[in-house]
Amino acid sequence: MYNMHALKRFNAKEAQAMKRTYWWTGVLLSAFLVASAPAQIIYSFETTDLHGYADDAGDGWQVFRATTGVTHGEYSMGIQWPGGFRWLFGNGVRDELLPYLQVSKKLLLDTTVPQNRSVPWANMVVSLNGPAGYDWNQAPGQVGLPRQAGTRTVLIDLESLPLPNPNVDWFQLNFGFNAGASHEIYLDNLRLYRSACEMRAFTFDNDLQGFNIGTNQVGITLTWVDGKMRAASTGGFKWLFNGGEDGSVPNLAAMVRRGDLVVMDVTIVQAPPAGWGNMIMSINSPAGWGQSDYTAEIAQGNNTFTRTIALDYRGVALPDSDSPAYCLLNLGINSGGPMTIDIDNIRIYRRAVEGDVNCDGCVDDADLLIVLFEFGSTAITPADINSDRVVDDADLLTVLFNFGTGC
Ligand SMILES: [Ca+2]
Ligand SMILES: [Ca+2]
Ligand SMILES: [Ca+2]
Structure with missing residues (x-):
């Protein structure tokens, strides 16, 4: 199955490692079957202590290990609550968290809402916390959570937060959950975001790449400003349409068919006075108009800031070939009052392919070489496919x- 020509380039030690794999095939097969998608996983919520989150539940809130919404291993973390807001505090074990954030301060988290649940809105805020001198560091803005049944991956951008001195005694990742009604969400597979998995779609280097406001919309303008797309809205819900029926990014259909998430950088230039702004998206192709069923939160309070957001479009009808007659990406922005935002670098995050170490969508010699060159490493690296902190x-x-x- 693999390419023998590539194997000839390995040195003796690596060849020895290769031979051992055949010995161990049977032994490792069962472990292999539950192996994860390629990722560097921080929390998989397999242990009963749930990394501390369970200890702080109460007041009608329940936090528990569960078998619903499992996307890695055998368990997830369930949260049921009567609505409203509460912080869930992490266990503060520095070495379970800090080394990962030193690799990436953008995280992905799988969130699942079970059948028969539906709430008008749900989101979370995230903070890092440590000893005096570092203290409480809360990310600006919220992260939109799914409101209806299904699994959606959310992006947590902590780039704006400092990290503590590596020698701190404790270090905590805290989740503040909020919902407009009684809600139930299962978390799993908190992992590092990998820029290697991005496929560039719209970079706005020279123009708006086909984006426009349509003919019937009032109260919004769209301009190209210094390599970004600027949307100035008087408030309420507005669509930013993408192009005519020929499509403006020829490979967009191929990209969305291989991805799960639309990711982009959003700068809040003028914050909405009512304090909130959010976004949905749709993909429009001959397969239909497919719209995301939850929102990405983009603005909060009076803050102006830049961060990366994502919308998971699983469940949206996708084009059934890589070259349909047209494939368009539309963004729906919503705000409580006037809001101006800059959008840049819209990319599609590639869906994980098991064994694809470099995240180019194909498992080949390149992935094999990375694992062999890093063989024995205990670093946090994509070559550690099963996230057990050793490449073996x-x-x-x-x-x-x-x-x-x-x-
Ligand atoms: Ca798990
Ligand atoms: Ca690959
Ligand atoms: Ca490993």
Whole structure:
């Protein structure tokens, strides 16, 4: 299945490692079957202590280990609450968290709402906390959470927050959950965001790349400003349409068919006085108009800031080929009063392919080489496919067993 020509380039030690894999194939197969998508996982919520989050529940809130919404391993963390807001505090174990944030301060988290649940809105805020001198550091803005049944991956951008001195005694990641009614959400697979998985779609280097406000909308202007797309709205809900029926990014259909998330950088230039602004998106192709069923929060309070947001479009009808007659990406922005935002660098985050270490969508020699060159490493690296903090035979097997996938 794998390419023998590539194997000839390995040195003796690596070849020895290769041989061992065959010995261990049977032993490791069962572990391999529950192996994760390629990711560097911070919390998988497998242990009963749930990294501290369960200890702080109460007042009608329940936090518990669950088997619903599992996207990695065998368990998730369930949260049921009567609506309203509450902080859930992490366990403060520095070494379970800080080394990961030193690699990336953008995180992804799988969030699942079970059947028969529906709320008008749900979101969360996130903070980092440590000893005196570092203290409480809360990310500006909120993260939109799913409101209806389904699994959606949310992006948590902590880039604006400092990290503590590496020698602190404790370090905490806290989630503040909020909903407009009684809600139930399951969390799993808190992991590092990887820029290697991005496919560039709209960079606004020279123009608006087909975006316009349509003919019937009032109260919004769209301009190209210094390499970004600026939308100035008088408030309420407005669509930013993408192009004519020929489509403005030829590879957009191919990209959205291989991804899960639309990701973009949003700068709040003028904050809405009512304190909130959010966004939905749609993909429009011959397969239909498919619209996201939850919102990305983009503005909060009177703050102006820049951060990366994402919308998960699983559940949206996608074009059934890589070259349909047209494929358009539309953004719906909503705000309580006048709001001006700059949007830049819209990209599609590639769906994980098992064994695809470099996240180019194909499991091939390049992935095998990365694992072999990092063999034995205990660093936080994509070569550690099963996230057990060592690059070893198990990771190598995952590449070999999936060789050719996606290519
Ligand atoms: Ca898990
Ligand atoms: Ca690859
Ligand atoms: Ca490993």
